[in-house]
Amino acid sequence: MGNFHILEQAEAVEYARGIEGLFPAGVQLSSREIGNGNLNRVFQITDSASGRGLILKQALPYIKVIGESVPLTLDRVRIESEALRIQRELCPDLTPKVYAYEPDLALIVMEDLSDHVPMRRGLMERGRYPSFGGQIGTFLARTLLFTSDLAMDLQEKKQRVKAFINPELCNITEDLVFDAPYKKSRMNIFEPPIRDAVERIWADTELHLEVALLRESFLTKAQALLHGDLHTDNIFIKPDSMKVIDPEFAYYGPMGFDIGTVIANLLLNYSGQEGWSKDAQERDDYRRYLLDSVRELWSQFELQFRALWNGHPVDRMAKTRGYQDLYVAKLLQDTIGFAGVKMVCRVHGFIHVADIERIEDAVAREQAQRIALKIGAALIKRNRSARSIEEVLQIALDAVS
Amino acid sequence: MGNFHILEQAEAVEYARGIEGLFPAGVQLSSREIGNGNLNRVFQITDSASGRGLILKQALPYIKVIGESVPLTLDRVRIESEALRIQRELCPDLTPKVYAYEPDLALIVMEDLSDHVPMRRGLMERGRYPSFGGQIGTFLARTLLFTSDLAMDLQEKKQRVKAFINPELCNITEDLVFDAPYKKSRMNIFEPPIRDAVERIWADTELHLEVALLRESFLTKAQALLHGDLHTDNIFIKPDSMKVIDPEFAYYGPMGFDIGTVIANLLLNYSGQEGWSKDAQERDDYRRYLLDSVRELWSQFELQFRALWNGHPVDRMAKTRGYQDLYVAKLLQDTIGFAGVKMVCRVHGFIHVADIERIEDAVAREQAQRIALKIGAALIKRNRSARSIEEVLQIALDAVS
Numbered sequence: 001m002g003n004f005h006i007l008e009q010a011e012a013v014e015y016a017r018g019i020e021g022l023f024p025a026g027v028q029l030s031s032r033e034i035g036n037g038n039l040n041r042v043f044q045i046t047d048s049a050s051g052r053g054l055i056l057k058q059a060l061p062y063i064k065v066i067g068e069s070v071p072l073t074l075d076r077v078r079i080e081s082e083a084l085r086i087q088r089e090l091c092p093d094l095t096p097k098v099y100a101y102e103p104d105l106a107l108i109v110m111e112d113l114s115d116h117v118p119m120r121r122g123l124m125e126r127g128r129y130p131s132f133g134g135q136i137g138t139f140l141a142r143t144l145l146f147t148s149d150l151a152m153d154l155q156e157k158k159q160r161v162k163a164f165i166n167p168e169l170c171n172i173t174e175d176l177v178f179d180a181p182y183k184k185s186r187m188n189i190f191e192p193p194i195r196d197a198v199e200r201i202w203a204d205t206e207l208h209l210e211v212a213l214l215r216e217s218f219l220t221k222a223q224a225l226l227h228g229d230l231h232t233d234n235i236f237i238k239p240d241s242m243k244v245i246d247p248e249f250a251y252y253g254p255m256g257f258d259i260g261t262v263i264a265n266l267l268l269n270y271s272g273q274e275g276w277s278k279d280a281q282e283r284d285d286y287r288r289y290l291l292d293s294v295r296e297l298w299s300q301f302e303l304q305f306r307a308l309w310n311g312h313p314v315d316r317m318a319k320t321r322g323y324q325d326l327y328v329a330k331l332l333q334d335t336i337g338f339a340g341v342k343m344v345c346r347v348h349g350f351i352h353v354a355d356i357e358r359i360e361d362a363v364a365r366e367q368a369q370r371i372a373l374k375i376g377a378a379l380i381k382r383n384r385s386a387r388s389i390e391e392v393l394q395i396a397l398d399a400v401s
Numbered sequence: 402m403g404n405f406h407i408l409e410q411a412e413a414v415e416y417a418r419g420i421e422g423l424f425p426a427g428v429q430l431s432s433r434e435i436g437n438g439n440l441n442r443v444f445q446i447t448d449s450a451s452g453r454g455l456i457l458k459q460a461l462p463y464i465k466v467i468g469e470s471v472p473l474t475l476d477r478v479r480i481e482s483e484a485l486r487i488q489r490e491l492c493p494d495l496t497p498k499v500y501a502y503e504p505d506l507a508l509i510v511m512e513d514l515s516d517h518v519p520m521r522r523g524l525m526e527r528g529r530y531p532s533f534g535g536q537i538g539t540f541l542a543r544t545l546l547f548t549s550d551l552a553m554d555l556q557e558k559k560q561r562v563k564a565f566i567n568p569e570l571c572n573i574t575e576d577l578v579f580d581a582p583y584k585k586s587r588m589n590i591f592e593p594p595i596r597d598a599v600e601r602i603w604a605d606t607e608l609h610l611e612v613a614l615l616r617e618s619f620l621t622k623a624q625a626l627l628h629g630d631l632h633t634d635n636i637f638i639k640p641d642s643m644k645v646i647d648p649e650f651a652y653y654g655p656m657g658f659d660i661g662t663v664i665a666n667l668l669l670n671y672s673g674q675e676g677w678s679k680d681a682q683e684r685d686d687y688r689r690y691l692l693d694s695v696r697e698l699w700s701q702f703e704l705q706f707r708a709l710w711n712g713h714p715v716d717r718m719a720k721t722r723g724y725q726d727l728y729v730a731k732l733l734q735d736t737i738g739f740a741g742v743k744m745v746c747r748v749h750g751f752i753h754v755a756d757i758e759r760i761e762d763a764v765a766r767e768q769a770q771r772i773a774l775k776i777g778a779a780l781i782k783r784n785r786s787a788r789s790i791e792e793v794l795q796i797a798l799d800a801v802s
Contacts, residue, residue, distance in 0.1 A: 149617070149620045154568070154572065154575055154620065155568035155569070155571075155572055157620075158566050158567075158568040158571065159566070159568065161562075161566060162563050162566040165559050165560070166559075167556035167559040167560065168556070170555075170556075170559065171555065171556055174555055178718070179718065183717075205721070208718075208721045208722070209721050209722065209723045209724055209727070211718070211721075212718045212721040212724045213724070213727070215718055216550070216728075219550045219555065219558075220550065220622055220623045220624050221621055221622060221623075222622075222623050223621050316580070317579070317580065317609075317612070317613045317616055318613070320606070320609045320612075320613040321606045321609070321610065322606075322610045323610055323613045323614070326610070326614070
C-alpha cells in the first residue's frame with residue numbers, strides 16, 4: 001500500500017476519465033461526493049451530456065467511531081473487489097458492474113446505480129417490490145450454494161477460505177452484533193424510555209446462551225462465502241431490478257447469517273411502521289406486505305437452493321439421501337437465530353436503522369424499538385427449535401397484537 | 402523450494418553434525434534410515450559413544466499410492482513444524498524437542514524417541530500404560546482449548562486458521578476416511594471373506610447420512626488446531642512418558658476428530674485382540690484394560706478441558722451459563738462419530754492397521770475385521786444421540802458378546 005493517498009475530487013475525475021471505453025474523449029465530467037465518509041470516500045462522476053456515470057469508492061485506512069479514528073485495514077478493498085467478482089460471475093444481473101480496481105489506491109470503480117434507491121429508503125416510503133423475493137432468493141441461493149463445499153472443488157474452496165480471512169471486519173460484527181448488545185457497554189446507544197427492555201436483555205441468561213451458540217457458528221462455521229453485511233442499505237432496488245453492493249465484510253461463514261440479515265431488516269421496517277403510517281389500515285397492509293416478502297424470500301431461496309443442489313453436478317456426498325432436508329432445516333434455524341441478533345443490535349447497539357431512528361414521534365419510536373426487541377429476542381430464543389418460516393411470521397404478528 | 406534435493410545419508414549426517422550445541426566436535430556419528438519412505442525420508446543419527454541421537458525427517462515431494470507417485474506439497478513441513486512449535490509451547494512434556502527446521506530442504510530435525518515405542522506396537526504386545534489417559538487427556542485438552550476461539554484472541558485465531566489451510570493433506574483424509582469406504586472404490590482394499598460386511602456398509606443409506614454430516618463438520622468447522630492424524634503410530638510411549646509426533650495433517654477442524662481418532666485406535670486394537678491372545682481370560686482382561694483406557698481418556702480430557710475453561714481468562718461469552726455443558730456434550734457426540742469413521746476406514750479402506758492386519762490366523766483376522774466394522778458403524782449411527790462415553794463402551798462390549 002506504499003502508493004496510497006486520499007484522492008482529491010479533481011484527481012478522482014481524472015482517474016475516471018482515464019478508464020478505457022467508458023467515456024468519449026474530451027468529455028465534460030461532473031462529480032459530487034456522496035456517502036458519509038466514515039469508512040470510505042465515494043464520488044459519483046457523471047457525463048452531463050449523456051447522463052452516463054460511475055461510482056468511485058476509495059477505502060480510508062481508518063474508521064470513525066465515537067469521535068475517534070481507529071485504523072482499519074485497506075485489505076478490505078481486495079476482499080470487496082474479489083467478492084464482487086465472484087458474486088457477479090454467479091449473479092450478473094444482481095450485482096454492479098466493476099470497471100476498475102486499483103489495489104494501491106484502495107479504489108473500486110463501478111456502475112452508478114442512482115436509477116435505483118437503497119431498499120431501506122424504498123421501504124420507508126412504503127414501496128412495494130414484487131420481484132424482490134425472487135431476486136434476493138436467487139442471489140442467496142446461487143452465491144451461497146456455489147461457494148460452498150456442496151458445489152466447489154474441496155481444495156479450491158479451502159484456498160478461497162484463506163483468501164477471505166477478514167479478521168478486522170469480522171471483529172466489527174463480533175463486537176457490535178454478538179457482544180455489546182448483551183452487556184452494559186459504551187458501544188450501546190439507546191434512549192432512556194427503553195432502558196427497562198434493554199436491561200432485561202442484559203439480564204436474560206437464556207438469551208445469552210443462544211447468542212453464544214450463534215456467535216460460535218459465526219466464528220467457526222466456514223460454510224459459504226458470505227456477503228457479510230446484507231442489510232437494506234446495501235440492496236439497491238427499483239421495480240424491475242435489484243443490485244447487491246458493498247461486500248467488504250465478505251468471509252466464509254454460516255449461510256444463515258446472510259439470509260437472516262435480510263429478514264432482520266425487513267422486520268426492522270415492520271417494527272418501524274409504528275411511526276410511519278398515519279392510517280391504521282395502511283400500516284397493517286404494509287406490514288402484511290412485509291411479512292409476505294419474508295415468506296416469499298425464504299420460499300424462493302429454498303426452492304432455488306434445492307433446485308441448484310439437485311440439478312447441478314454437486315459433491316457426491318451431497319446426494320446422500322436425507323442430507324439436503326437436514327441441511328435446509330438447519331439452515332432455516334440458523335437464519336432465524338441470526339435474524340434475531342441482527343434485529344436486537346440495531347435497536348440499542350452502536351448502529352441503528354433509519355426505519356426506526358427517524359420516527360419523529362417519541363412515543364411511536366419507543367413503541368417501534370420495543371417491537372423490534374421483542375421480535376428479535378423471540379427469534380433468538382426459538383432458533384434451535386424452529387421448524388418453518390411461518391414461526392417467524394407468527395412471532396412478528398404476536399409482537400404487534 | 403528452489404534448493405530442494407533429496408538428502409543422501411552422508412549429507413544427512415553432516416547436516417546433523419552442523420547443528421549447534423548437540424554433538425561434541427569431531428564426534429563419530431552412525432546413521433540408519435527408518436520408516437517406509439512413502440512420504441518422508443527418516444534418518445536416525447546417533448553418537449555411538451554417548452548414545453545421544455536425533456531424528457532427521459525430510460518430506461518427499463510425492464506420495465506413493467497404488468504403485469504410482471502422486472505429487473504432494475512440501476508445504477506440509479512448514480505446517481508440521483509450526484504445529485509442533487505450538488503443541489510444544491502448550492505441552493512441553495508431551496511433544497518432541499525440535500532442533501532445526503530447514504524450509505528449503507523440507508527438513509525437520511528432532512529428538513530421538515527410540516527409548517519409547519510406537520503405541521500401536523505397545524498395545525499389540527499388550528503393554529499397559531496407566532498414565533496414558535491423563536497424558537493424552539492433557540494433550541487434547543490443552544492443544545484444543547488453547548487454539549480455539551474459547552481462549553485465543555479472535556483475530557489471531559483467524560490468522561492461524563489461514564496459516565494452517567492444508568488442502569492436500571485434508572484431501573487425503575476426505576478421500577480415504579469420509580468417501581471411499583462408503584462406496585465401491587479402488588481405494589478400498591479388503592479380503593474376500595468380509596465382502597458381505599463391506600457391501601452392507603456400501604448399501605447402508607442411514608449410515609451414509611451420518612457420514613455426510615460428519616464430513617461436513619470436518620470440512621467446515623474451524624474449531625481448533627487439530628493434530629489431524631492422531632493414531633497410535635503417532636503416539637510414542639513408555640511407562641513414564643508419552644510424546645505425540647507427526648502433525649503434518651494439522652488444520653483447523655472439529656475438536657472431536659482428534660479425540661475420536663485416539664479412541665478409534667484403541668478400539669481397533671480391542672477388535673484385534675481376537676487374534677493376539679491365546680488365552681481367553683488374558684484377552685478379556687486386556688480388552689477390559691482398553692475400555693478402561695477409553696473411559697479414562699475421555700474423563701481426563703473432560704476434566705482438564707473444563708478446568709482450563711473455568712480457570713483461565715477465556716473469551717467473555719464462553720462464561721455464559723450453560724454454554725460449557727452444551728459445548729462438551731456436542732464434543733462427545735462429535736468424538737463418537739469421528740471414532741466410528743476412523744475405525745471403518747482402517748478395516749476395508751486404503752490404509753489398514755497392524756493390530757488387525759498382522760493377525761496370522763485367517764479366521765481370527767476375519768472376526769477382528771467384523772468386530773471393528775460393527776463397532777465403527779454403531780458409533781457412527783449413534784453419534785448424534787450419544788449422551789455419555791459409557792455408550793461407546795457398551796457398543797464395544799456388545800460387539801464381542
